[in-house]
Structures are given as structure tokens and as C-alpha cells.
Amino acid sequence: MWDVNELWMQFEIMILNKGESILITFPKQFLIGESCLIIMGELAAEQHAKYILTIEKKKDDVESVLMEHLRINGAYWGLTTLDILGKLSAVDQETVISWVMSCQHESGGFGGNEGHDPHVLYTLSAIQILALFNKIEVLDIEKVSSYVATLQNEDGSFSGDKWGEIDTRFSYVALCSLALLKKLYKINVEKAVRYIVSCKNLDGGFGCTPGAESHAGQIFCCIGALAITGCLHHVDKDLLGWWLCERQVKSGGLNGRPEKLPDVCYSWWVLSSLIMIDRVHWIDKEKLVKFILDCQDKENGGISDRPDDAVDVFHTYFGVAGLSLLEYPGLKAIDPAYALPVDVINRIFLN
């Protein structure tokens, strides 16, 4: 009988040997039947790590101006990708941490860069980056969690900042931040959950506000928030599971809404949602792995939205994180709700 674990172990050995050829003969069905063998060796992990570590040298990158205000997001994407690839130690953590802390505003929240206004999105990124380095304790946890808690509105929803834009993205981000800080009791969780449930649609999905169209990104936020608060029983799992697996198109990639083009970022939003509601076996995982691998720049590293497009750090994260969710060998496991490596989450909640 063919043992999946054993096969994977042998592959990990190959990876550990850095590609030095070890001749292992596999029965033919491994090559064709499950088709995983051919796919397995194809992630250009070294190049992706190098790509992230050397982004700074790309002086002609026109995107960089547009990234300026969300630099802390970019740092989270890049650093988490490096950790999944097992390369986080290549980063000077002292420099990163002192820069992250310089983005903190006197209110307790974090801006996207030094001197920028605080926003809950960037506050979560800051907490996540510190969690990666096991340094959450450098925060004034009371102050940061109070900042997040003040963003809750009377109906349970969350605003992104004090100026009031409301979106279920912010519900997720606030709940995830507070859970990582172990301060969920500072808000009204029941109302927060009720608001999210009010955004549920006829297809089982969720939108940004009540009545808004289901969208895979928003679904991730709502399912993630419900998972973090232990409230997944509010989800119509079978109905939503079918909608999510309908997102897989012929090329194997996933789209975010009906009739839209596939995009590597949905390998994260859709997959993590399917895992949280325990329905990930309903899609064709091998075809999805192939789609993600087809979006790599194998020479210079990085992953793009679709095959042959330009790579960026955002899609590199979603591609690598998606492969991690698909249990691709050689990658650290990532937690589908907290979007951090499982060992980081265990360190926070089990220790």
C-alpha cells in the first residue's frame, strides 16, 4: 500500500539535500495516478526567498511609491512568506522591530509607515510581525488593545479608524488582533458576531456590509472572525462550501466571484475558508497546486496573479501560503484563521 507520508518524507530528504540527486524509483502510478510527484519538486523556494530579501535593490520598481503608505503590510507579507519558506533568520529582527515600533501612534494604533495615521489594518500587521519574532511583549498590550476596542460600533461592527469606514474586513482584523493579544474580553464579542452574521447572503457567502455581494476576500474575513470567536456554527457550511468550490475554474485556479478571472490571491482567501469550514477536499487540489506553480518567476523569484504576469510581494505571499495550506512539502504549515505559521500560533496559545 502506498503511504503518502513516506513519499513526502523522501521528498523532504531531497530538499534537505539541496537538490543533490538521490535516485529513488517510484511505482508508475505515483507519476501519473496522483500526479503529485511531478509537481512536488517545482517550487522555486530559494528564488522566492531571495526575491523578498532583495526587493530593496529594485530601484526601478514603480509600484514602490504606491506601497509607501502600506509598508507595514508589505513587511508582514514578506516576512511571513520567509518564515513559511524557513528563511526568517536571514532578516535582522532588531531593525525590523524597532522600525515597526516607530510606526506606532500615540493612540496605541499603528500606521502603515512612520508618521502615518493609525489604522486597524496596520495595527494587525504590526502585531503579526512581532508574533513572528516572538516579541509581542515589546508592545504596551493594554494600550494597543484599547485602541482596537474603541473602534467597535454600537451595532457590533468595526470601523477601520476613527473616521468611521465600516467593513467586515475590519471586524476580522480587530478580532484577530485582540485574540493574538488575548484581550477579546475588551469588546462585545456577541454583537461583533451578530454583525458578521447579518452580512450572510443567500449563497452562504458574506459581503462587506449587510446586503453586499459575496466575495471570497470578505468570506475569508467573516469565516476567520467566526473561527477565532468559536462561532462557526453560524455558517451554512455545505452551502458555502459548494459556492467556494465553484470558484475553481478549468485552469485549476480560483476566482473570487462568479465569472471573474482566477487569481493566485484566492488560493489564500478561498482555500483558508474551505479549511476552516472543513470542506477543502471538495476542490481539485492538484490542479490548484499546478496553477500556483505556473505563476512563478522561476528565474528571479516571486509569484504573480496569473501565469506570465509581473510578480509582486503580495501574490508571492498568497501563492506560498496557499501551497502551505495545500501541504506542499518543505513549507511550514500556516494557520488559516490567523494567517501566521502554526508554530507561531501554538507558541502564543499553548505556552
Next chain:
Amino acid sequence: MDWDEEEMEVAVSQRPEWSDVTPVPQNDGPNPVVPIHYSQHFAEVMSYFRAVYLADDRSTRSLHLTAEAIHLNPGNYTVWQFRRVIIEALNADLHEEFRLIEYLASKNSKNYQLWHHRRWVAEKLGTEAAARELEFTKNIFLNDAKNYHAWSHRQWVLQNLGGWEDELAYCNQLLEDDVFNNSAWNQRYFVITRHPGLGGIEATLDSEVSYTIKAILHRPENESAWRFLRGLYKNNMQSFVTNPKISTLCLNVLTSKVNPVFALSLLLDLISNGFEPNQDLKNAIKAVIPESNSEDPDISVTICAILEIIDQMRQNYWRWRKNNLHSQVAEGVANLYIH
């Protein structure tokens, strides 16, 4: 004039009204994590912006500078926010904002800040803004009928400023342009469930079912229309099972030799809620893959077996449906009695 393309070519330091301001450059630290390459002009504008932001300089020149900075990077919410502070302080003309927003939207309409600013302006203007806002989103939909931000804005306008009157007709129009437009189907559901004058889903059920059936017969591979139809009966299983129009629709789709996945799936739902298919329907189901020649007395098993074959990518889902048929039927029939 809020910002001027020609003026933007002149360095800020060369403009007389800025001679008294010392720019504050961005401090990226010695070893930035995600270092940013700034164009010289962008760096200069942002340095002057930081100076006026730190000095809380709520003046006309600052207002102009925010427009210039937004023009260079429409995603920086600190700049947008300071712009709103200045507008309030100067009591500036809100209609000027539309020009800036519409110009930026023509370049990239998928920017959160732009929509947030638009809503802020509309909220300040109140109901007088409703017609203009509906028209604005309509123009966005001409190029991108599924723009998520624009739909979100439109729903906010309807609920807060009004303008519901023609919304169902607008959905008709969009679906006529593209019957696969899931955003328009979602909006349709939004209208029939929230329009203050339509009487809700009960009052509109018959006309909506007829409309949707027509749309499905036009393009039976349309996931959105099938889900909409199912959604109309979300809390009304009894009529779902007993309305002969629904089973007739399935029969028509199956016999017309087009993509049968959604018809078969809906039939599975009907049967698991207590519906009993007649012989015509059973024959049509079996005819989808005549060579399979399934002899299973339970027609639901046959449906799942067919779906496993024709929708191979999701075969695990259909297999799961097959393995859970009995519990689904029991649950469905129990629901019927409750209703």
C-alpha cells in the same frame, strides 16, 4: 482650481507661497525592511505635506498640496484625512471634491480612500446628493459592472439618501446587458428584500420566479441565476417543492442538452426536501449520460453519479452529497412538516 497639471511640474520649493516652509523628509531608518524607492517629485511633495501636517496648517495652499499628493498616491489615507480636516476648517466648496474624485476614478476606481472620501462628501450634502451619486456609480458600471466599491457605495446611497424608485428597472437593464453579472443579481436580491415600497420577498415572489426562470432558460449555465432562484425560496420550502414551474424548468433544461449541472443540483435539493419526480423527469435525468445506465432505484443516487462524472473537478463534493442523501431527505421532510 484645486490642482494643476502644469503647476505639478514646478518643484514645490520653487513656488513663492512655500518659501516659508521647511520640508520634513521621510525617515526610513538605516536598514529598511521594505525600502521604498521614491521619485524625486513625490519625495518633495510628501516632505512639504509632512511639514504642513505637523504644523496643522489648514490653509488653501495645504488644500492644493493634498490634491497634488493624492494625485501622486491616491492610497495614502493620512493625506485624504488631512484634506477633510482642511475642507471643514475652510468651509471649502464640497462640489469641488467631485472633480478630484471623478478624475481619480477614471484612472483607478478600485481605491478604498477615494470611495470613503466620496461617501463623506455625499453624507455632508445629504439627500440632494442621491441622484448624482447613483449616476456616478452608474458611470463606473459602464466600464466595470462588478466594481465592488461602487456597489457598496450605491447600496449605502439607497439606504441613507434614497433613490430606490428605478432600482429594479436598473437591475433589469444590467442583467439584459450581461445576464452573468453576479453583482446585478445580488443587487436584485438587495432591492426585493430592502426596497421600502415593494413589500419584500413574499410580495415579489411570483414575478421574480418568472423573471429568473426566463433568465435561466436563456443561459442555463449561469450559476448566479440558479442561486438567486434557490435564494427566493430560502425560507419557503413548501412552495419550493410544490411549485410546478421549478420542476418544469429543470425538465426543460435537461431535455435541451445544455450544461445540466445546476438543473441536476437543484433537483437534488427539491428531492431532498420531499419532491417526487415523475417518470418524464426521471427519464430526462437518466438521458444526461445514457451509457451510464444507472439502475439504482433511488433517482438521487443517479443524479449524484452523473454529477460526479460531468463535474469532475468537484467530484468529491458530489460524492459527499451522494453519501449524505438519506440524512438530507430526512431533514428536508422534517422541515416540510414544521412549515
